[in-house]
Amino acid sequence: MKIGDAAREAGLPVKTVRYYADIGLVDPQGRSESGYRDYDAAAVAKLRFVSRTRRFGFSIPECRELLSLYADDGRESADVKRLAEAKIAELDTRLAELTDLRNELVRVATACAGDGRPDCPILERFAALDSSGG
Amino acid sequence: MKIGDAAREAGLPVKTVRYYADIGLVDPQGRSESGYRDYDAAAVAKLRFVSRTRRFGFSIPECRELLSLYADDGRESADVKRLAEAKIAELDTRLAELTDLRNELVRVATACAGDGRPDCPILERFAALDSSGG
DNA sequence: ATAAAGGTTCCAGCAACGGGAGACTCAAGG
DNA sequence: CCTTGAGTCTCCCGTTGCTGGAACCTTTAT
Numbered sequence: 033m034k035i036g037d038a039a040r041e042a043g044l045p046v047k048t049v050r051y052y053a054d055i056g057l058v059d060p061q062g063r064s065e066s067g068y069r070d071y072d073a074a075a076v077a078k079l080r081f082v083s084r085t086r087r088f089g090f091s092i093p094e095c096r097e098l099l100s101l102y103a104d105d106g107r108e109s110a111d112v113k114r115l116a117e118a119k120i121a122e123l124d125t126r127l128a129e130l131t132d133l134r135n136e137l138v139r140v141a142t143a144c145a146g147d148g149r150p151d152c153p154i155l156e157r158f159a160a161l162d163s164s165g166g
Numbered sequence: 167m168k169i170g171d172a173a174r175e176a177g178l179p180v181k182t183v184r185y186y187a188d189i190g191l192v193d194p195q196g197r198s199e200s201g202y203r204d205y206d207a208a209a210v211a212k213l214r215f216v217s218r219t220r221r222f223g224f225s226i227p228e229c230r231e232l233l234s235l236y237a238d239d240g241r242e243s244a245d246v247k248r249l250a251e252a253k254i255a256e257l258d259t260r261l262a263e264l265t266d267l268r269n270e271l272v273r274v275a276t277a278c279a280g281d282g283r284p285d286c287p288i289l290e291r292f293a294a295l296d297s298s299g300g
Numbered sequence: 301a302t303a304a305a306g307g308t309t310c311c312a313g314c315a316a317c318g319g320g321a322g323a324c325t326c327a328a329g330g
Numbered sequence: 331c332c333t334t335g336a337g338t339c340t341c342c343c344g345t346t347g348c349t350g351g352a353a354c355c356t357t358t359a360t
Contacts, residue, residue, distance in 0.1 A: 035337090066339090088270070113278045116271055127265065134257040141250040182348065198307095200356055
C-alpha cells in the first residue's frame with residue numbers, strides 16, 4: 033500500500049506520515065522498486081494508533097513510548113496506566129490555568145464599556161504595575 | 167536602564183526582551199555609547215504590558231495590536247473589547263476540547279486494571295479501528 | 301591588574317509539521 | 331506509443347516564541 037492510501041486509512045496528511053517515517057516513529061514495511069514507501073496492515077495500524085494518541089494530547093516521545101508498549105506483547109498495563117494518569121494530571125493543571133485566564137479576561141471585558149471612549153479597563157489591567165494582583 | 171534591569175522590572179528573561187527589540191515589538195529608548203540597549207520608564211511599561219498580554223494568551227501580533235491601541239491615546243475601547251471577547255471565545259473552545267480529552271482519558275484509565283497483565287483497555291482504545299467513536 | 305558579571309552579535313535548534321520546487325513513476329485514455 | 335494527470339520522491343525553507351551557546355566587548359569591583 034502506498035503512502036497516500038496509508039495516510040487516508042490512518043486519517044493523517046501524507047506529509048505527516050512521511051515525517052513519522054523520517055523520525056523513525058512509524059516506518060513503512062519497506063520500499064518498492066521505484067522507491068515508494070510501502071505500508072502493510074501492521075504499519076497502518078501503528079499510524080492509526082499514533083494518530084489517536086496524538087489527538088489525545090501525547091507528545092511524539094510519549095507516543096513513541098506508548099507505541100513500544102503497544103507493540104510489545106509482554107508490556108505491563110501498569111506502565112500504560114501510569115502514563116495516562118500523568119497526562120490527566122497535566123491536563124487538569126492546564127485546564128485550571130486556562131480557566132483562570134478566561135475568568136480574568138471575562139472580568140476585564142465586562143468592565144469595559146465598549147463604546148468609543150478612550151478609557152479602557154482592559155488596557156489598564158494589562159498595564160497594571162503589579163503582576164501579582166488578580 | 168540596561169536590559170537586565172528592564173527585564174527584571176518587567177518580569178521577563180533578558181533573552182526575551184532582546185527578542186522583542188529584534189522583532190520591533192518593544193524598542194529600547196536608545197543605545198549607550200558602548201552599544202548597550204537603554205530602556206526608559208516608558209519602554210519598561212510597554213515590556214510589562216506585553217508580559218501581561220502574553221500571559222493572557224495573546225499572540226505576538228495580537229500583542230502588537232493591543233500595544234498600538236495602548237500607546238494611542240485616541241484608541242477606541244470597543245476595539246480592545248472586541249479583541250478580548252474573541253480571545254475568550256477561543257479559550258472556551260480550547261477548554262471544551264481539553265475537557266473532552268480529559269474525560270476520555272479518565273474513562274480509559276479507569277477501565278485499566280493497572281496490574282501486571284498485558285491486557286490494557288487504554289492501548290486497545292488507542293488502537294481502535296474506527297476513529298469516529300467517542 | 302584582574303576577574304566576575306553583564307552586555308553585544310550571530311547561529312542553531314526545539315515541536316511538529318506545512319508549503320513548494322524539481323524530478324520521477326504509474327495508470328488511464330486516445 | 332504518447333500524453334496527461336495524479337501521486338510520490340527528496341530537499342529545503344518557514345512557522346511560533348523564544349532559548350541556549352560561542353566568541354567577543356564593557357563595566358564594576360576588588
